[in-house]
Amino acid sequence: MGTKSWVMLGMMSLLLGIGVGDWNIMNVKWKKQGVSISLKNYCESWRMNVELNNIRYFEVVPGECVYYIGKYMTSTQYKVDSERALDECTLYLNSFFKLTGDGKDAWIFDIDDTLLSTVPYYKKHDFGGEKLNRTSLEGWMKKKVAPAIKQTLSLYNEIKGRGLKIFLISSRGEHLRGATVDNLIKVGYYGWTGLILRGSEDSDKEVQKYKAEQRKMLIEGGYRIWGIVGDQWSSLLGLPNAKRTFKLPNSLYYVS
Numbered sequence: 001m002g003t004k005s006w007v008m009l010g011m012m013s014l015l016l017g018i019g020v021g022d023w024n025i026m027n028v029k030w031k032k033q034g035v036s037i038s039l040k041n042y043c044e045s046w047r048m049n050v051e052l053n054n055i056r057y058f059e060v061v062p063g064e065c066v067y068y069i070g071k072y073m074t075s076t077q078y079k080v081d082s083e084r085a086l087d088e089c090t091l092y093l094n095s096f097f098k099l100t101g102d103g104k105d106a107w108i109f110d111i112d113d114t115l116l117s118t119v120p121y122y123k124k125h126d127f128g129g130e131k132l133n134r135t136s137l138e139g140w141m142k143k144k145v146a147p148a149i150k151q152t153l154s155l156y157n158e159i160k161g162r163g164l165k166i167f168l169i170s171s172r173g174e175h176l177r178g179a180t181v182d183n184l185i186k187v188g189y190y191g192w193t194g195l196i197l198r199g200s201e202d203s204d205k206e207v208q209k210y211k212a213e214q215r216k217m218l219i220e221g222g223y224r225i226w227g228i229v230g231d232q233w234s235s236l237l238g239l240p241n242a243k244r245t246f247k248l249p250n251s252l253y254y255v256s
């Protein structure tokens with residue numbers, strides 16, 4: 001069903017629903033191939049398929065799902081989903097990780113929506129329903145007000161405590177280095193071994209390719225990459241890879 005039908009549905013329901021106290025567009029039923037589904041079903045399915053990497057290259061969250069995605073990204077469910085992904089890192093490390101003692105055991109984190117949250121920015125920009133304005137987003141990043149994702153901060157400290165070297169590989173540009181370092185430290189992240197940002201030579205490259213090349217350099221430097229935590233598939237796919245990858249939920253935007 002396209003945007004138009006949902007808008008139509010919304011308008012019809014609005015007309016019919018006036019005066020009904022608990023009316024909610026999310027719960028209005030609609031038939032799709034004989035199955036009765038609500039807008040909530042439709043949007044949850046969109047979100048799930050973004051996470052599964054079936055839906056790719058979207059530039060904006062579909063208009064009819066902006067409300068739903070905003071709700072999810074600010075919900076307890078989002079926190080619980082993220083926490084579960086990070087708990088799996090701990091389980092994996094408990095089961096398989098042995099510190100070699102040569103200082104070459106490494107772990108990679110993304111920055112945005114992995115260590116730091118951009119949700120406060122997207123809250124003001126229609127939860128991904130507006131096309132990205134990079135100037136405006138970077139202006140916000142320069143203010144260094146991104147909060148930590150608390151669940152990731154505790155994993156970060158745990159991984160550091162285990163003696164792994166931490167590398168942050170981000171698609172942020174070099175010009176944001178100062179602001180990025182300040183923001184990270186302000187909310188409690190410190191003691192990383194490398195902060196890798198995109199230089200001008202990488203700025204036109206696909207993010208997946210750029211990140212894979214950075215991993216290749218680390219591996220050539222003798223590092224064993226035990227894991228990656230990221231919110232975008234472009235941080236987790238491509239060769240060479242890590243022994244394990246962990247995806248955090250994020251349906252606000254797609255980085256390719």
Ligand SMILES: *[C@@H]1O[C@H](CO)[C@@H](O)[C@H](O)[C@H]1NC(C)=O
Pocket residue numbers: 133134135136139
């Ligand atoms: C993008 O954001 C900048 C800074 O906020 C603003 O000056 C500019 O007009 C915006 N561009 C578009 C196309 O909206």
